[in-house]
Amino acid sequence: MAYIDQDGWLFIVDRRTDMMLSGEVNIYPAEVEDVMRVNAAIDDIAVLGLPDDEWGQRVHAVVVPSSTVEAGDVLAREILSATARSLAKFKIPKTLEFHESLPYSPTGKLLRRVLRDELTH
Structure with missing residues (x-):
């Protein structure tokens, strides 16, 4: 998936196979990851679509927390x-x-x- 800006530059933003379709809306993992990645509590992140009976896919985040924080419900919130x-x-x-x-x-x-595959099996 890509776009061309007003100056004619081509920007590749994501792979079509990674795009999520949730409630007939396209969601790109790279956009969500870029926003989440600025959080100092996150060392690494992967966002992907998982099956959802109501929406088709749901947005799911897999976070590798920074060694300075404790993973858990509080951090997730x-x-x-x-x-x-x-x-x-x-x-x-x-x-x-x-x-x-x-x-x-x-x-x-x-x-x-x-x-x-690990998350759905």
Whole structure:
């Protein structure tokens, strides 16, 4: 997924296969991740769509917390509250969980497919 700005520059923002469709609205993980990534409590983040009976997909965040904070419900609420100040309501993750690390390829690409498979099986 990409766009061209008014000066003619092409910006690639996300992969179509990573796009989520929730309630007939397109949501791009990179946009949500960029907003969440500025939080000092987050070392790494992956946002992906998980199956949802009502909406088709729900926005789900997998967070690797900073070593200076304690992962748990309090931190999750703080992260989601901060995210709500910068994103439309439908883009805010409906669910969030903490992991110690995220899967990456040897070249440093986030393996969203691997993570999605782990979460849905």
